[in-house]
Amino acid sequence: MPATRLNAWGASWPMLGAAVLSGCAMQQGAAPVKAPAAGADPVQVYAAGSLRDALTEIARDHEARTGQKVVLTFAASGLLRERIEQGAPAQVFASADTKHPQRLANQGQWQAPVVFTRNTLCALAQSAVAVTPDTLLSTILQPQVRLGISTPKVDPAGDYAWALFQKAEALQPGATARLEAKALQLTGGANSAQAPAGRNTYAWVMEQNRADVFLTYCTNAVAARAEVPSLQVVAVPEALQVGAAYGLTVRAGAPAQAQAFAQAVLQPPAQAVLRRLGFAAP
Helix, strand or coil, rough: CCCCCCCCCCCCCCCHHHHHHHCCEEEEECCCCCCCCCCCCCCCCCCCCHHHHHHHHHHHHHHHHCCCCCEEEEECHHHHHHHHCCCCCCCCEEECCCCCHHHHCCCEEECCCCEEEEEEEEEEECCCCCCCCCHHHHHCCCCCEEEEECCCCHHHHHHHEEEEEEEHHHCCCHHHHHHHHEEEEEEECCCCCCCCCCCCCCHHHHCCCCCCCCEEEEHHHHHHHHCCCEEEEEEECCCCCCCEEEEEECCCCHHHHHHHHHHHHHHHEEEEEEHHHCCCCC
8 A cells, every 4th residue: 555645634544543543642732642551661663864853852742741751763764674674673663755664564564654744855065066056967967076875775865866866867868877876875874884973964974075965855954054054055956856755654553652652743743843844744
């Protein structure tokens, strides 16, 4: 079953437990969710690294409102999916795409994913690079310009960059092959260099001068510039833009606390956090 797009606040998604639909989930204007029973186990949430700031705030608010502890694990979506397939105890999976959660759903142990937010690509550029949205393609095609991306097939940001390369072919014949050949896969892979604790990955990569231009989510780029103000955030022109749909799924048979947290992510308070941090409506 394909991922479901939300049409309204509080829309149910396939197979959500009846307890959630009847009141466990926080609805706008409804009474607060009751605190969990004493000793309730933490909800185990695995989430894409680009969601770190947003889900950390959403989880904190959820804990304050319900008393339910939430444990967050962040990494590239593909790496998390592999860990789940290998037995990791995730109960909720928030991916930067719908393919990885859909793969879990196809295996029969997870619910069909729901698109809960969206993102777009931007270019993060060093201050010395002369680049605008109109010149982005010609700039990254220059042989001397080092182009950084995340690792395709493991990190959805890399897949979206690969999709941008495909779109570039219509604007300049031969561009796809040239971009694929030169792209440096710097983040999101199992063996990618890790930024120090507390650092934005993309700010650190650019600060280490490992790329001249890096294609990543706009939310990541803005956060990186906040950490390293000399960096440029360059909009990707419409002809090259690739939208990123984020999919949310819950393990089949997960406890009500996990269902409730997942449903809370779909509700206005959590969605407002996502909007404030630069994500788009589902």
